[in-house]
Amino acid sequence: MMIFSLLVVLAGTPVLSADEHVAEPTEESLTWVKDIAVARELATKEGKDILINFTGSDWCGWCKRLDGEVFSVPAFHESAGKQYIYLYLDFPRSEEAKAKVVDEALNDKKRDEMGVDGFPTIILADSQMRPYARTGYQNGGPEKYLVHIAELRATGEKVKALIAADDDEQIQKLLPAALEVMLEQKLLGYPDFAKFLALAEKSENPQLVAKVVQFRATQKLNELLNTPEPDFPVLVEFLQGNPEMQGPEVLNALWFCSQWLTENDRKEDAKTFLNRMLTNPLVKENDRGREMIEKALEDVDDDTVDHDHDGDGKPDH
Numbered sequence: 001m002m003i004f005s006l007l008v009v010l011a012g013t014p015v016l017s018a019d020e021h022v023a024e025p026t027e028e029s030l031t032w033v034k035d036i037a038v039a040r041e042l043a044t045k046e047g048k049d050i051l052i053n054f055t056g057s058d059w060c061g062w063c064k065r066l067d068g069e070v071f072s073v074p075a076f077h078e079s080a081g082k083q084y085i086y087l088y089l090d091f092p093r094s095e096e097a098k099a100k101v102v103d104e105a106l107n108d109k110k111r112d113e114m115g116v117d118g119f120p121t122i123i124l125a126d127s128q129m130r131p132y133a134r135t136g137y138q139n140g141g142p143e144k145y146l147v148h149i150a151e152l153r154a155t156g157e158k159v160k161a162l163i164a165a166d167d168d169e170q171i172q173k174l175l176p177a178a179l180e181v182m183l184e185q186k187l188l189g190y191p192d193f194a195k196f197l198a199l200a201e202k203s204e205n206p207q208l209v210a211k212v213v214q215f216r217a218t219q220k221l222n223e224l225l226n227t228p229e230p231d232f233p234v235l236v237e238f239l240q241g242n243p244e245m246q247g248p249e250v251l252n253a254l255w256f257c258s259q260w261l262t263e264n265d266r267k268e269d270a271k272t273f274l275n276r277m278l279t280n281p282l283v284k285e286n287d288r289g290r291e292m293i294e295k296a297l298e299d300v301d302d303d304t305v306d307h308d309h310d311g312d313g314k315p316d317h
Contacts, residue, residue, distance in 0.1 A: 030071050032088030035102045036110065036129070039087040043127035049153075051084040052123040054116045058092045062137045063120040069141055076142035080149070084124075091119065115189045124152055130163055130192055132156030134185050155181050162196065175200060176208055188215055217242050221249050232260040239273065246280050258296065267300050274300070 032053070033039040043050050053071075055063040070076055071086075089107045092098055101107060114123055114131055124133040133152035138145050162178035165171045179200050182188045188197055201212045221242075224235050236257050239250070254273045261270035274297045283289045 030077055030086050032086045034088050034090070034100070036087065036089075036106060039085050040127060040129060043085045046085065047127075048083055048085050049127065050087050050125045050129060051080065051149075052087045052089060052110075052114075052125060052129070054089050054091070054111060054114075054119060054121040054123065056092060056119045057090045058094050058097045060119045066120050066122075066137045070138075070145045073142040076146065079146050083153070113190055115186055122149075124149065124156060126160055126163070131187050131190055132159040132181070132185070134187070152185075156185075159185075159187070163192075171196075171199065172203075175203070176205060179208065179211065183211060183215060189219075214245070217245055218247065218249060221245070221253060225249065225253055230256065232257060236261065236269070243276070246282075248282060251277055251280055251282060255293075255296075258300075262300050270300050271297060 033042065039050055042048070055067075057063065089110060090097065090101055091107065091111070092101070098104065110129070114121075114134075116123070118136070120136050122135045123131045124135075125131045133149075133156040135148065135152060138148050158174070158178045158181050162171065162174045165174055175196060179188075179196065182193060182196070187193060197212060197215070200208045203209055221238065224231070224238060235253055239245070239253055239257060254277050258270040258273040258277075261267070261273065274293050277283055277293050278290065283293065
């Protein structure tokens with residue numbers, strides 16, 4: 001169900017061509033810890049945070065590129081090594097590479113807890129592996145990457161301050177700024193942060209409550225999307241009841257529901273959903289996505305067009 005959101009992302013993302021050179025790791029590559037328990041122990045002992053590299057070592061081109069362009073360059077470790085223990089959580093495909101994974105089940109658990117849905121994903125976390133920032137591949141080599149993670153670390157201090165607080169009054173004071181970072185960095189799905197979400201939900205701050213409502217709505221939408229057979233009537237009703245929702249998940253749902261609505265002769269509703277997509281900030285500056293939606297609007301009233309509302313790449317009729 002992620003076809004349209006992938007289109008939105010790919011339209012603004014460079015693509016590795018088959019003959020494009022990918023910098024390979026060198027002998028100077030970082031010394032990665034592959035055992036989660038060891039990484040936590042070292043981070044606690046040395047007073048450092050943990051830089052977690054969720055990677056696909058034997059198949060992911062962008063993972064190899066990040067390693068070759070950033071992590072393998074000595075200048076990166078000279079700076080980052082003072083602040084981080086490097087944890088390497090690999091999700092390889094070959095049996096040879098899988099044999100080097102310390103605990104595949106635990107890696108899977110951490111991937112799910114931290115909401116990792118693509119590789120490479122870099123998570124910055126405290127010594128107890130509580131995340132405060134996320135990123136991935138970035139152009140520009142080690143110097144630019146160091147500036148990037150320094151910025152993430154600076155904003156992440158708001159999250160670290162919150163999770164370290166043990167006084168209720170202090171927690172309430174730190175919560176608004178920290179929750180903003182958690183939302184931006186997509187960290188609120190982390191199990192240990194559920195208590196902060198619950199506190200924000202009960203807050204007397206209306207802006208804070210509104211953000212929680214939006215987050216809960218996005219969670220619900222993802223549940224409705226991530227099913228083998230989408231319940232389109234329920235999805236349509238949900239989207240109609242949440243007209244202010246935006247983001248890639250919403251684009252996805254609006255797209256597939258518009259196809260279903262057209263097939264079921266609810267053409268005005270289909271047009272409403274497609275026009276709503278055109279107002280989404282992710283689409284406004286995306287020529288490819290906008291053209292796709294405008295073409296779909298033209299096709300709504302054309303009964304000769306075969307629609308693909310289930311997203312399997314084949315016309316439904």
